[in-house]
Amino acid sequence: MNLLIIGSGGREHALAWKLAQSPRVEKLYCAPSSDAISLLAERVDLNPVDFAGIARFCAAKAVDIVVVGPETPLAAGIADGLKKRGVPVFGPSQSGALLESSKSRAKEFMFRHGIPTAKSETFTKSAEAKRAVNSASLPVVIKADGLAAGKGVRVCAARGEALEAVEDFMVRRVFGQAGRKVLVEEFMTGREVSAMAFCDGTTCVPMPFARDHKRLLDLDKGPNTGGMGVYSPLPDVDATLAADIQTQVFDRFVKGIREEGIDYRGVIYAGLMITAAGPKVVEFNCRFGDPETQAVLPLLESDLAEIIAACVEGRLSPELVRVSHGACACVVLASAGYPELPESGKPVFGLDKLEGLRGVTAFHAGTKKTPPAWITSGGRVLAISAKGADLPDAVNRAYDAASRVRFEGMHYRRDIGKTL
Ligand code: AMP
Ligand code: GLY
Numbered sequence: 571m572n573l574l575i576i577g578s579g580g581r582e583h584a585l586a587w588k589l590a591q592s593p594r595v596e597k598l599y600c601a602p603s604s605d606a607i608s609l610l611a612e613r614v615d616l617n618p619v620d621f622a623g624i625a626r627f628c629a630a631k632a633v634d635i636v637v638v639g640p641e642t643p644l645a646a647g648i649a650d651g652l653k654k655r656g657v658p659v660f661g662p663s664q665s666g667a668l669l670e671s672s673k674s675r676a677k678e679f680m681f682r683h684g685i686p687t688a689k690s691e692t693f694t695k696s697a698e699a700k701r702a703v704n705s706a707s708l709p710v711v712i713k714a715d716g717l718a719a720g721k722g723v724r725v726c727a728a729r730g731e732a733l734e735a736v737e738d739f740m741v742r743r744v745f746g747q748a749g750r751k752v753l754v755e756e757f758m759t760g761r762e763v764s765a766m767a768f769c770d771g772t773t774c775v776p777m778p779f780a781r782d783h784k785r786l787l788d789l790d791k792g793p794n795t796g797g798m799g800v801y802s803p804l805p806d807v808d809a810t811l812a813a814d815i816q817t818q819v820f821d822r823f824v825k826g827i828r829e830e831g832i833d834y835r836g837v838i839y840a841g842l843m844i845t846a847a848g849p850k851v852v853e854f855n856c857r858f859g860d861p862e863t864q865a866v867l868p869l870l871e872s873d874l875a876e877i878i879a880a881c882v883e884g885r886l887s888p889e890l891v892r893v894s895h896g897a898c899a900c901v902v903l904a905s906a907g908y909p910e911l912p913e914s915g916k917p918v919f920g921l922d923k924l925e926g927l928r929g930v931t932a933f934h935a936g937t938k939k940t941p942p943a944w945i946t947s948g949g950r951v952l953a954i955s956a957k958g959a960d961l962p963d964a965v966n967r968a969y970d971a972a973s974r975v976r977f978e979g980m981h982y983r984r985d986i987g988k989t990l
Pocket of ligand 2: 782796797855858859860861862
């Protein structure tokens with residue numbers, strides 16, 4: 571099988587790492603790729619939204635499936651654009667990607683199909699959104715409808731803050747068109763769970779549950795980031811809760827996409843809040859999570875290429891998704907100034923010291939190779955992932971490995987997987 575991965579981040583590095591282990595994969599390509607990914611997959615210079623160009627490449631190189639990492643090309647319709655040119659895609663159609671690219675469409679889908687979620691109202695006029703804020707109970711959550719690089723959600727404890735969010739999103743348009751519509755949403759409390767499942771359009775098979783740590787600093791302090799660390803599986807998700815997540819979220823999701831004729835072959839990621847009333851969906855993503863993937867794929871015993879082929883061909887079954895015992899923890903090493911103004915160009919030392927460590931992998935999110943050295947090139951530089959016999963063992967191994975790496979200004983959270 572020949573595969574082309576679309577993307578260039580830590581998630582795609584993990585996908586390339588896992589797919590490169592598959593005996594079924596003859597040739598692996600990646601676009602736009604990164605220096606680290608190019609050690610595992612041949613780098614190709616393709617624009618992720620030039621569907622005709624990608625299709626020509628796939629025809630010339632006999633690529634069997636295109637595996638899409640990020641949401642932007644999915645929201646732009648890469649799956650439809652390639653499929654109509656005869657190229658199978660792992661990643662949903664544009665109508666499926668709308669569940670991530672439009673929060674109001676996702677809400678309507680959830681309401682239609684009885685998927686538990688917070689109460690929410692959508693507004694296209696700022697005066698009406700403000701009126702809703704003025705009568706809402708606090709805290710209240712204000713969300714820009716469209717994609718805003720993870721920054722379009724504000725949890726507001728004070729009414730003034732919520733009114734300011736409406737003003738920012740709808741009037742000042744700080745996220746452009748993404749703020750054309752705004753959601754005023756009920757605040758939920760509970761623990762968050764990242765629930766990812768493979769989907770072939772008629773079946774959802776879950777991956778191990780994971781927990782992301784979005785805040786920059788220990789004890790969930792500081793600003794939101796793209797994710798500072800993850801662990802998986804979750805000791806607080808027992809078999810009963812897992813069964814509820816399957817029946818109330820994934821089974822209803824599948825029923826919904828089938829009824830609405832949405833072609834969805836890829837990953838459905840449900841960001842959940844485990845409330846006193848059970849699991850509720852905070853958001854859907856139409857792709858693998860980043861950095862969840864860097865902690866979940868090391869636990870996947872099965873051949874990922876085989877699962878991807880099964881999704882694309884509509885023959886996914888639970889037996890195909892085998893998971894190993896133990897746990898995995900992943901610690902993100904970030905640059906000075908992240909998330910506002912990250913420094914770059916700093917030499918990275920110590921990656922060679924990780925090579926002999928069993929179960930440890932350094933997934934690169936923001937590095938460049940300037941032979942013979944690696945240098946930093948982004949805010950989140952590396953995700954150091956470690957498997958262990960159990961969660962404490964995985965966490966110790968990840969931190970032991972992280973302590974061997976250094977670059978100027980490097981910082982990371984010390985409490986990943988420790989605040990259970
Ligand atoms: P999102 O970008 O949709 O993942 O939202 C970012 C974060 O905002 C989530 O991970 C939650 O921590 C928080 N959040 C979003 N919606 C709600 C809600 N209705 N109640 C409580 N927290 C929320
Ligand atoms: N880790 C959150 C996300 O991938 O959106």
